[in-house]
Amino acid sequence: MKVIAEGVESADQRDWLASQHCDDVQGFLFGQPVLPDEFELLLASQPFMTGPPHRIQSPS
DSSP: OOOEEOOOOSHHHHHHHHHTTOOEEOSTTTOOOOOHHHHHHHHHHSOOOOSOSOBOOOOO
């Protein structure tokens, strides 16, 4: 089963999820909400990304 955690707000949460074998995470740790006009500017200034929001690695 593939697991995606939403609402990750801290590195501690991300690390714990990785230790629990969570595949992907998304949340405020990686980006805050923006208004539509700001989002358009953000997209125009960044290379286009595809794939899951953020893949995490289990700690070794």
